[in-house]
Amino acid sequence: MALVAMASAKGSPGVTTAGLVLGALWPRPVLVAECDPAGSDVAIRMTAPGGQPLNSDRGLVSLAAASRKGLGDDVIMAHSQQLDGGLDVMIGVRTPEQIGGMGGLWQPLGITFNQMFSADVIADCGRIGPASPQLPLVQAARMVVLVCTATGSSVAHLRERLSSLVHHVDAKLGVIVVADPKKRDGVKQVWSVLDAMSVPVQHRWHLAYDPVGAAFFDGRGQGRLDRTPLIRTASDIAAELAALVAMPTQHDFDMAEAAFPHGQGGPHGEGGPDSLGGPNGEWEGR
Template structure:
């Protein structure tokens, strides 16, 4: 199945929240994998399917230990957990110190997750730099999403990382690279300006998308619930990005970049029920 890698070039613009959001809206079976050596935080913000706490030691760390002799895709199933609502996750190491023991595992993770049977994988790589070990997953990705906020430093760092990321995920082979700009719903003009700034780098992007940040939407991916998640600006704005990514990795061809919409897009009806289930939202 397909591997979709999410990352940022600087700071914390919301890669984990965006990963959970894409997983919740994904139209096919999916696993969200925390692959951030700085330490995962899904276990501290989301409850398990039965309402209890997730086990922070069951995930990438336990998978690496179990696969010392042979690491194969089917082994992943034994180390995933379900969030309330049913979204399946592979938790990252809870602390950076534990990530140090994964040095031999990072190069194997990309091919492993990309070949996982019956499920696509959305991988949260956290912040990437020139020498960050999770960069190894990019070479196996079927699509990449770089998450950025509207701060000038965040945009400058993204411009600097665009070419290396594009080359790593496939360059001329047509692997789509998307950018998700996390900004308040009314900052459409700012998103357009960021799109133009990124276009000046000469890197061909499959799309620049406006993820409409709102507090209630962000809180949904910090373990809180709401009666109508499909009405939240963050959820509604993610529909086009999910549709383009799912189509691109299903058919092996990227979707051409389009203009940033002036109107806030509606969440596709086909995703509403499944999103409510996967996030555990009360409808």
């Protein structure tokens, strides 16, 4: 399975909503993980089955404490919970101050997310930059997708972040532009900006700016979600993105080698697949 890291260059272009809607439409089992140092939105916006509140104490913070005994599918899913509708999520930190307790978890967590046997992972990484604490997790992803709007300032920050990020990650890069479906000229201008850059952004999508559809992922939706522009555009993105990350890349083997140097397990040693975060593999606490 694979890790897809979603992030923004600046501001709030809708990364959390995009991650939730893609997770809801994902064609394989998937976990949406909040890895935004700014704090959790999902616990505030969404509910558990039956309309019950989500447990804000069960998620990334509780996983950090449990990770001292190792990371794997079972451990990760034990600290995840289900939204009303069936989507599995991992709740992020309640406040930015809790990030300090994450310590060295980001890199092993990213590698484990990318090597899970039971599900793909879509990680909402919030705003990302070279000094971001969650960057090691982003570096472990098979695909890094930046989300922006079609405004001039958002595109300017996108260019800046891509130019910097390309020196820090080896994963495939993608861009999702959140824009009014009727304003395709603005989206085309973003594509023109990307074409003029030397950064290899081969994968590009237009996600409809749709307040009516987005309201369903903010606990306020009414009517038929499947008829909204958000769902119509997100369905195609989810299918294509899932297909792109379905096959392992050289990046995955490089990350596995970093986690398990030659002769210490993993695909180049004795450990085999179970050493990469499966039910039989463990991470040492960091």
